[in-house]
Amino acid sequence: DQTAVTEKPKAVPTLPNAAKVTEVTHWTDRLFSFKVERPQTLRFRSGEFVMIGLMNDPDPVTGKQKPLLRAYSIASPSWDEEMEFYSIKVQDGPLTSKLQHIKVGDEIILRPKPVGTLVTDAILPGKRLWMFATGTGVAPFASLMRDPDVYEKFDEIILMHTCREVGELEYGRKLVEHIKSDEMLSEIEAGKLRYYPTTTREEFHHMGRVTDNLTSGKVFEDLGVEPLNPDTDRGMVCGNLAFNKDIMAILDGFGLREGANSEPKEYVVEKAFVD
Numbered sequence: 556d557q558t559a560v561t562e563k564p565k566a567v568p569t570l571p572n573a574a575k576v577t578e579v580t581h582w583t584d585r586l587f588s589f590k591v592e593r594p595q596t597l598r599f600r601s602g603e604f605v606m607i608g609l610m611n612d613p614d615p616v617t618g619k620q621k622p623l624l625r626a627y628s629i630a631s632p633s634w635d636e637e638m639e640f641y642s643i644k645v646q647d648g649p650l651t652s653k654l655q656h657i658k659v660g661d662e663i664i665l666r667p668k669p670v671g672t673l674v675t676d677a678i679l680p681g682k683r684l685w686m687f688a689t690g691t692g693v694a695p696f697a698s699l700m701r702d703p704d705v706y707e708k709f710d711e712i713i714l715m716h717t718c719r720e721v722g723e724l725e726y727g728r729k730l731v732e733h734i735k736s737d738e739m740l741s742e743i744e745a746g747k748l749r750y751y752p753t754t755t756r757e758e759f760h761h762m763g764r765v766t767d768n769l770t771s772g773k774v775f776e777d778l779g780v781e782p783l784n785p786d787t788d789r790g791m792v793c794g795n796l797a798f799n800k801d802i803m804a805i806l807d808g809f810g811l812r813e814g815a816n817s818e819p820k821e822y823v824v825e826k827a828f829v830d
């Protein structure tokens with residue numbers, strides 16, 4: 556049809572680095588997780604984060620739209636065909652006030668440049684790997700807990716996760732349950748994964764902050780394990796700023812040192828996404 560060509564069709568605006576949403580799960584009124592199709596060329600190390608987001612509303616004067624991006628830990632393991640994210644919902648948060656409404660089939664922006672320090676490359680070999688998380692800080696561990704590499708490198712993996720309320724632990728609890736019951740994952744996990752969830756503001760069988768349970772020695776007693784030892788123990792930390800600061804002081808006190816990709820040591824730290 557020749558005539559149709561003369562009138563050039565307007566290009567449909569598509570998002571840069573668009574990734575299609577395949578699943579959305581709302582865990583509480585403050586927490587949700589979602590999966591997107593993985594860009595075919597994107598490779599990452601379990602525990603890393605990427606920038607994701609949405610287009611901002613058009614500028615009222617210029618009509619221009621800018622991407623609104625935040626750093627999100629990838630919650631799925633590096634072998635997975637989909638990419639999963641775990642997010643807080645902040646009602647007046649610039650991104651999450653909108654992101655919480657995404658539906659299957661929608662597109663988000665996903666910049667394909669994974670980075671981060673919560674990777675096994677950034678810690679020295681050891682016997683036990685401790686994962687210390689508050690709130691959505693469990694996301695990078697959701698990735699690492701499903702990575703065979705972690706189980707090849709460590710004899711024991713202990714996840715300590717603290718939230719205010721029981722419902723906020725559900726995402727992590729279900730994931731641990733899945734790892735221990737799934738045919739393939741349970742074979743890799745081989746009984747190495749220990750889970751120590753606690754709450755601070757609602758009654759639960761184990762309570763108290765990660766930090767307090769370390770300094771009091773309660774977690775070592777409850778799990779029947781030796782206290783942290785820099786010769787054998789490695790740590791990964793992901794939570795709010797105050798938590799990260801406090802736990803670093805505690806790990807330093809046990810004689811562990813902070814490492815980085817360029818200089819692996821006994822523990823690594825990353826800030827959990829906040830708004």
Ligand code: A2P
Nearest residue numbers: 689690717718719755756764766795797798801
């Ligand atoms: P708490 O209820 O005693 O403040 P938030 O939702 O504020 O990010 O907190 C998530 C969890 O992290 C809560 O259980 C909270 O305990 C805990 N938390 C907050 N700050 C610290 C900290 N500095 N050290 C240890 N745990 C903390």
